[in-house]
Amino acid sequence: MLSKSGSHCLRLVGSLxxxxxxxxxxxxxxxxxxxxxxxxxSG
Known part of the structure; x- marks a missing residue:
């Protein structure tokens, strides 16, 4: 399992x-x- 900050960073990068x-x-x-x-x- 990822840590809370890790999952938050991943979600941020994903949204970006x-x-x-x-x-x-x-x-x-x-x-x-x-x-x-x-x-x-023009045609």
């Missing part, structure tokens, strides 16, 4: 990683939408 991946996915979808809008607008 989730936030980071969520940010990356959101940014990628935003860029994809932006590019597709630009292409359809």
């Amino acid at each position: 990683i989730l936030c980071f991946f969520g940010f990356l996915a959101a940014r990628r979808s935003f860029i994809f939408r932006f590019v597709s809008l630009r292409c359809s607008g």
